[in-house]
Amino acid sequence: MATTLRDVAKLAGVSFRTVSNVVNGYAPVSDSTRAKVEAAIEELGYQPNHMARTLRLGRSNMLGLAVPRLAEGYFAELASEIIDVARERGYVVLTEQTGNTRALELDALRGARRQLTDGLIIAPVVLSSEDVEQFETERPVVVLGENVFSPRLDHVTMRNVAAARAATEHLLQLGHRRIAAIGSTEPGAPSVGTAVLRLQGYREALHGHGLEVDEALVRRVGQWGREDGARAVRELLDGSVDFSAVLAVTDMLAMGAAHELEASGLRVPEDVSVIGFDDLTEGQYTAPPLTTVDAGRRSIAEVAVTRLVDRIERPGGPPLFYEADFRIVERQSTARRRDA
Template identity: 50%
Template sequence: MSTVPTIHDVARAAGVSIKTVSNVLNDNPKVGPETRARIRQLIDELGYRPNLSARGLRSGKTSVIALAVPSLRENYFAELADSVIRAAARRGLRVVIEQTNGDRELEIEALSGGELRFIDGLLFSPAQLGQKDVDLLATRGPVVLLGERIFGGPTDHVTMHNSSSSRAAVEHLLSLGRTRIALIGAPVESEDNASSASLREQGYLRALDDANIPHDGQLIVREAHWGRESGAAAIRLLRRSGVEFDAVFALNDTLALGALRALGEAGLRVPDDVAVIGFDNIDEGRFSSPSLTTVDPGRLEIAETAVDLLVERIQEKGDRMPARTIKAGFSIVARESTGFPDASASDTALDA
């Protein structure tokens, strides 16, 4: 009969004192990086979970944080949630997931609702709140902002290189000799210039400018919903319009997966006739046929960094520090949809 591992088991396996393990769980800087890494690895391997109730009674903290995202049906947010949960567990924290459905009132409630008293801090990815709502971030507890909707606020902010990574995606297609590059998922005209879609479109246009390729509005399909159906519909629209294209940059991977389906239905070979690149590096892209070349925007780094910053604020180590903005690194993950064979088994990360 298996027994629940204890802090004593972790200390014994690591050859350290119980106090050292406790310091790691509480992110005490006294523990060296090698020892810290070894203890965290053993915590994962042994499946040890701290007694959160006892810790809460002693510290006044719940050891619970929240992650508020627009929709777990979107692969990126589902995989981000998984990465946050794993990062938090290594720090002895549990995570409550709140889905806001991209609803403005629910996003405001996530920032100011009574539930905040039951958590130590919040990771918040808004879809509707924007720059004019920056004052709402001055909540009663620690908050780390994710995404592109608000900049320059009073909280720490972890985001991605949307524009430069999109530019690198188009440069990858250009390096393959593709010059008629369609963009699918571009923002509708009413969207603000700071949205992820707008920033990624800007990167697309800059790459064309750098290559002295004129902009062609017929190659840009604007779509507010980034799902498989929209990706497939975008390809069908391009074909009906008669516009020629030899590559597709989809602003997320689910759009790209829908595009792959529609290209196959039309008898177009990928990548021979049309090369395709997506954005987000979701797991599903490794197993599509062909496997999907994509931008990896640094999701794992975003999760780890956001949790670290939140823990600092919870422990009041960062109270006197100004708000910090950190952008994760990115890479192009080359697979079969742009002509890299056997990439589903071993992805090729290109320097960007």
């Protein structure tokens, strides 16, 4: 016969309501009482009846997460962070890929799967601020990223312009003046909002040092994978474009760029410095380890999950707009220009 809350209450020497408060998080419970209840739960092997709880509360304790592509390192690591934070709050995460398509982003917002989850965290790259009404659904939504801005929505993002400006400043302080920027995209392409903001920071940093932007140094890419970074560097080298440093708008692009430089006989950082953006775990183990921008991924995950859970459990209140802070993570892929 399955163990019940009343069995736990009897063994712990507390009331049924106290056990219920501990299990469901309804009300504050003293540490000593919580410890007794948790010890009784462990001894009896009590397993909560999640289906009954769902029916009782009208909630599934599941959150939706919609990101463009999990193959992109940033979104893979962000998803992992969100899953960890959600678990700490008693929620599980149903994750899906929208594939940089409008149809799948809309499906994530309004499709039948929304009935399985209590709320949604979404990082749109095709939908824009013109589509704000699509985000105003019955169940709460938290928006990530740079493509949708509205004072009517809860929005968690990063300081793209300031962070990219700081990354470029890092290279300028090392004496670099011919800095290639990899990651510009055609208007309307996926992640165009992010790319525009990061390239804006690059341009602002150069202008702040009295330098004109040489458009030959700004390289467009189709996507943000390693192969795209390698291709951009190959185009620079084949075009005999002079540069001593590379700012890549993602770590994946930076890794591809560094690989192509080394394959072409150029040493990183002795001949060309490379800085990325995202602080992916993999960047710690490249050769050399990658200098990058930590744009506050953990903070983004914590704030997004906390906001969504608050909306689910305590509806109401004004929309939140949050920009995570950033820091430059200096490793061995950047160095002072040799002739500086």
